[in-house]
Amino acid sequence: MFTTRWGRLFSGNKDKFSGALSFSSGLKDQWLSIPNGSDSARQKKKINQLMNLSLQYSPYSYWFANITLRAPIADTSKYTTDFRYSFGYDDWHANTLSLVYSNYGDNRLFPSGNKRRTYFEQGAFTLAWKFSLPKSIERHLLIQQGDSLVCQTGYSWIPRYYSLADNDLRSNKNVFLGGCGYTFKQHFFVRATAFWFPDSAQQQPWNGDYSYSFGYAGYTPGSFSVQYANYSGTRYPGRSSSNAKFREGTISLIWFLPF
Template identity: 60%
Template sequence: MTTRLLRRLSPLAGCLFSVCGWAADTTPNQPAVRVFTSPWARLFSGSESSFSAALTYNSDLARHPVYVPTGSDSSEIRDKYNQRLLLSMQYSPMSYFFANMTVRMPLQDTNKYSTDFVYSFGYDDWHPGTFSLVYGNYNDNNHFYPASGDRHTYFEQGAWTFAYKFSLPDSVEKHLLINKEDALICQVGYSYVPRYYSLADSGIKRNKSSLLASCGYTLLQHYFLRVSSFYYPDSQQQQPWDYDYTYSIGYVSSYLPGAVSVHYDNYTGTRYPWRSDANANFRRGTINLSWTLPF
């Protein structure tokens, strides 16, 4: 039981099914924020190539118990900074259709059993006034070499997210922007997970739903802040690791191949200030340094 829980509490390198907006390298007065339903799509949005790749160094801010597979039938719980090297690969055959896979290799306790992956696919246009439909599986139980009796992935535990991106009215936006060249794009959506693990029931449950709203702000075309908020119509479906909100701040040099970005992300089990277990979990967040490969 403890092992299974820790596998779900382990901080993820991605956004799970949260909404992400990043700054872009654009000309003045051109919308700079790019908001994506898929968390990894933002790394490749400036590439004209059908295939793109990126490397990311990912590290927790604080030590915490980490589930470490050591063999097909063995594992350990270790208290450490969970540092990982991520290789993200994306194929975009046309328009804003895409398929993405990220391989996550720990920099300590490295072995074929501890290396895992996340993946997503769908249609995701960053422009305001567009809809997106994306499937994302960012769970910690996707393994190339799974434990005995486990599957490589549990497709039914991924999230389907339908969202709509929009700009705020000019009468509102002008009071929120610090500079004329800054930009703000928001998104609302609905996520559905066919199967999910329930801590209270110690087993798999069906049909988890959540509503989401997100905004991404670009400062001076390169610095960004994004905040996402979530609501669970059935509060019993929200697990301790399911967040009320997420937040991220950072810098990106451009969206072109060879670009570098550094950002802090927090996708842990945050709770709103008015809740009895309110927390922002700042030290449970991660620092990320990403490089889009120049090809």
């Protein structure tokens, strides 16, 4: 539920084919590199607003393959359209194991110059275990009957990653994660995940110390979901380059397609 930025968008949906159309927007303007040709781009300061189309195929049990196509609301060209994808096994119930590959890198439908469409080796392989807390502890944390609290611990391995300090690619990035998600009234949720980098030099400025999200999710086809998420560059209080302000996050309105 918590290994990807979407928080497993289709968790709880047992259909073989699932889809969602969403609008996401940052809460403050930022400098963005906007490709405007096969080998050119320009810098512009604006709020990053995107339309996203996510499609998922689950052929059997909890095996799945997911792709999300993303295009900016403004300054649109074929070179600005990108995509993210993931696949693997991910049972969203407690006390289950998941193994997921996900790639949120510089994936382009129409890559510029000599760039590749995707860099598979820069994606993350995540092995995780979801579990429920002991009843003696859980009963003191649940607000009302019917609420649920599921936690997760896991490990991610990235074969190749970009190091800002070295301005080059490096190998074998390791990240440990742990977090919990609370759902109340079957739709409202709060999730938080902490990350630990055994080699602190591997943590880049955009790699957060933690991530969190909250919102409302309908899950069923034809329903809507709205959520706020903050996962990029967050830092614990007292750490250098602290960037955990609320306006650094993104708000999304999601419509689960009725098929």
